[in-house]
Amino acid sequence: MKVWVPCDAAAVACGADEVAAALASAAGLRGEEVEIVRNGTRGMIWLEPLVEIERDGVRHGFGPMTPEDVPALFEDGDHPKALGPVEEIPFFAKQTRLTFARCGRTDPLSLADYEADEGWQGLKRALELGGAQTIEEVTTSGLRGRGGAGFPTGIKWKTVAGADAPQKYIVCNADEGDSGSFADRMLMEGDPFCLIEGMAIAGLAVGATKGFIYIRSEYPHAIRTLNAAIKAARAAGIIGDSLMGQGPAFDLEVRVGAGAYICGEETSLLNSLEGKRGMVRAKPPLPALEGAFGRPTVVNNVLSLAAVPWILVHGGAAYAEFGLGRSRGTIPIQIAGNVKHGGLFETGFGMSLGTLVNEIGGGTASGRPFKAVQVGGPLGAYHGPDDFDLPVCYEAFADQGGLVGHAGFVVHDDSADMLALARYAMEFCAIESCGKCTPCRIGAVRGIETLDRVAAGDPAAIELLHELCEVMEKGSLCAMGGFTPYPVRSAIRLFPQEFSLSQEAAE
Amino acid sequence: MTEDDRLAAILADHAGREGALLPILHDVQAAYGCVPADCYQPIADALRLSRAEVAGVVSFYHDFRDAPAGKHVIKLCRAEACQSMGGAEMIARLERALGMKVGETKGDVTLEAVYCLGLCACAPAAMVGDQLVGRATPERIEALVAEVSA
Numbered sequence: 001m002k003v004w005v006p007c008d009a010a011a012v013a014c015g016a017d018e019v020a021a022a023l024a025s026a027a028g029l030r031g032e033e034v035e036i037v038r039n040g041t042r043g044m045i046w047l048e049p050l051v052e053i054e055r056d057g058v059r060h061g062f063g064p065m066t067p068e069d070v071p072a073l074f075e076d077g078d079h080p081k082a083l084g085p086v087e088e089i090p091f092f093a094k095q096t097r098l099t100f101a102r103c104g105r106t107d108p109l110s111l112a113d114y115e116a117d118e119g120w121q122g123l124k125r126a127l128e129l130g131g132a133q134t135i136e137e138v139t140t141s142g143l144r145g146r147g148g149a150g151f152p153t154g155i156k157w158k159t160v161a162g163a164d165a166p167q168k169y170i171v172c173n174a175d176e177g178d179s180g181s182f183a184d185r186m187l188m189e190g191d192p193f194c195l196i197e198g199m200a201i202a203g204l205a206v207g208a209t210k211g212f213i214y215i216r217s218e219y220p221h222a223i224r225t226l227n228a229a230i231k232a233a234r235a236a237g238i239i240g241d242s243l244m245g246q247g248p249a250f251d252l253e254v255r256v257g258a259g260a261y262i263c264g265e266e267t268s269l270l271n272s273l274e275g276k277r278g279m280v281r282a283k284p285p286l287p288a289l290e291g292a293f294g295r296p297t298v299v300n301n302v303l304s305l306a307a308v309p310w311i312l313v314h315g316g317a318a319y320a321e322f323g324l325g326r327s328r329g330t331i332p333i334q335i336a337g338n339v340k341h342g343g344l345f346e347t348g349f350g351m352s353l354g355t356l357v358n359e360i361g362g363g364t365a366s367g368r369p370f371k372a373v374q375v376g377g378p379l380g381a382y383h384g385p386d387d388f389d390l391p392v393c394y395e396a397f398a399d400q401g402g403l404v405g406h407a408g409f410v411v412h413d414d415s416a417d418m419l420a421l422a423r424y425a426m427e428f429c430a431i432e433s434c435g436k437c438t439p440c441r442i443g444a445v446r447g448i449e450t451l452d453r454v455a456a457g458d459p460a461a462i463e464l465l466h467e468l469c470e471v472m473e474k475g476s477l478c479a480m481g482g483f484t485p486y487p488v489r490s491a492i493r494l495f496p497q498e499f500s501l502s503q504e505a506a507e
Numbered sequence: 508m509t510e511d512d513r514l515a516a517i518l519a520d521h522a523g524r525e526g527a528l529l530p531i532l533h534d535v536q537a538a539y540g541c542v543p544a545d546c547y548q549p550i551a552d553a554l555r556l557s558r559a560e561v562a563g564v565v566s567f568y569h570d571f572r573d574a575p576a577g578k579h580v581i582k583l584c585r586a587e588a589c590q591s592m593g594g595a596e597m598i599a600r601l602e603r604a605l606g607m608k609v610g611e612t613k614g615d616v617t618l619e620a621v622y623c624l625g626l627c628a629c630a631p632a633a634m635v636g637d638q639l640v641g642r643a644t645p646e647r648i649e650a651l652v653a654e655v656s657a
Binding site: 046176184185255257275278334342374413424428432 | 529532533564568569571585587588589590622623626639
């Protein structure tokens with residue numbers, strides 16, 4: 001019997017290790033031969049731990065499993081946690097999995113699994129094409145930064161390729177700190193070779209021989225998996241002194257952050273990588289020209305780099321066929337918070353917000369009425385049912401005063417206290433501000449105070465808060481201070497009564 | 508090995524490494540449980556920085572401590588996804604049960620806030636030592652602490 005039990009951090013947090021141990025001991029007791037593969041996650045987190053058993057070449061799912069549910073797996077008859085063929089579960093079947101095609105299917109650290117499933121084909125193609133043509137494919141794909149800013153990846157690579165320098169770098173931004181976002185972690189734990197391949201292709205394309213993956217310290221599982229994967233890829237001769245024994249040198253190193261959210265901002269990340277305080281740098285100079293250690297540097301998010309192998313194998317034009325408007329390809333959407341079916345859903349850009357919350361997410365987990373969904377992390381706006389027609393793409397959300405960001409969607413039911421959430425947004429900015437610019441460093445602290453005045457019923461405070469938001473948005477050096485007003489203003493716009501009730505009571 | 512030898516060994520490990528300060532500080536904290544102020548000058552000398560630069564970096568990052576934490580560090584996520592699933596109430600109940608506040612160390616236990624563990628689809632989330640907890644409840648966290656303390 002072949003059984004899969006995910007090793008993804010979310011599955012482990014819900015008891016996957018205990019279930020795997022129970023499986024091993026139950027099999028031992030019965031004298032049955034059981035091969036347990038620790039795969040990544042399929043992304044259906046509400047079903048984790050999701051155990052899969054192969055029958056007639058089809059993988060059947062069981063979940064969410066507990067150790068107590070394990071013995072029944074060995075008995076005849078229907079299992080109470082049986083879910084049927086796992087790839088036919090609607091949440092999974094409705095997806096377009098390009099970047100996450102392997103995640104959950106394979107053993108993340110098995111080179112054989114990776115090779116058998118299109119692994120290294122993109123790198124081979126890039127080696128045939130050469131740097132300039134590789135960049136051409138990425139440009140054709142329309143791929144834009146999946147970290148949130150949405151800058152065209154091909155243009156960034158072209159700038160670095162055109163820069164003349166004795167050393168260039170590829171830096172992967174794996175400092176995924178947004179609440180509601182876990183796609184980077186899922187990919188690094190579930191298919192680390194895909195990221196390694198994407199970075200190797202980037203290195204080849206722009207002439208960089210060294211890559212850094214900057215991972216937040218809150219992700220110890222991802223750090224361990226990536227380090228093991230890099231070691232395996234190096235031992236197999238895929239990276240190192242030469243790419244696959246025929247290309248230029250390219251090697252990788254994991255760097256661990258130290259608990260600073262601001263280091264997800266690319267210039268802060270570069271300072272941190274250099275061993276400095278993670279303070280934002282003013283641009284220009286662009287990191288593409290003066291990045292890590294003053295050298296030309298590609299800084300891309302995990303998902304941008306992990307999209308590249310597919311693009312090289314299938315062609316940029318094939319990737320560009322998915323999507324909407326200028327948002328091309330697929331976006332791994334993370335549905336989280338108070339939602340029945342939380343998890344990762346990869347789909348072409350363009351799905352409506354309402355479909356995502358109600359049909360894919362299945363409504364709230366609590367069963368209480370939906371209230372609002374925050375899109376794009378702690379700096380993203382809140383959206384109510386009036387925005388349910390909005391298609392998920394960069395432009396549509398920007399037009400509504402919001403952002404798609406890294407595509408994290410956090411659902412709240414009607415018990416959410418919007419004034420408290422707005423205050424939290426300011427508090428988070430105050431805790432995490434790097435301190436370089438005044439609007440962010442001081443504005444966030446004044447924001448907390450002003451919201452406390454609103455709560456106390458001070459009639460002048462709302463106007464002051466709006467002015468403060470204006471200053472933070474227009475005057476901050478980066479998105480930390482610049483976007484913190486988004487959740488605050490949208491909460492006020494959607495739920496004005498929650499910001500004035502106490503005021504009326506005071507009057 | 509004396510204290511000085513341990514630090515010297517860490518510095519030797521990272522000699523010649525580009526931007527070595529953060530990896531060094533992580534190693535120092537792993538060895539000493541914190542980054543003692545006595546280490547600033549030797550680290551500064553090794554990297555040709557000023558003592559102030561090292562002190563500035565240590566104080567900038569939330570991870571680095573100036574005193575060791577309790578034997579059991581419990582990290583509780585305060586971010587929005589966990590809030591949406593009752594995370595704030597969960598933290599309040601745990602604080603009452605343990606008789607301490609987030610940010611404090613009492614006996615063997617340190618309670619800390621963390622801003623996202625990437626477990627947003629199985630919120631609320633926590634971390635007890637290196638063990639992740641999804642769909643967390645105060646009872647489960649207390650049971651884990653009892654288990655590792657035993």
